[in-house]
Amino acid sequence: MLNSIFRALQPRTTAYAHCDLPCGVYDPSQARLEAESVKACMEKYHASDDAEFRGLTTSSPRTSRSTRS
Secondary structure, eight states, rough: OOOHHHHHHSOOOOOEEEEOOOOOOOOOOOOOOOOOHHHHHHHHHHHOOHHHHHHHSSSSSSOGGGOOO
């Protein structure tokens, strides 16, 4: 009887996840695309010596240009 209870409680499918919690929403190709986009933005920022561009890229969208120092 105890053996049948253990069999009933065993998972029928093995799930694999990228982290400790099988969230089921992780798409490695989408994550890679987003990471490459962030990397490209960082490279563009560091390659620019335009002070206005660098200032715009580091300010909050809620901060108006007139209030920045």
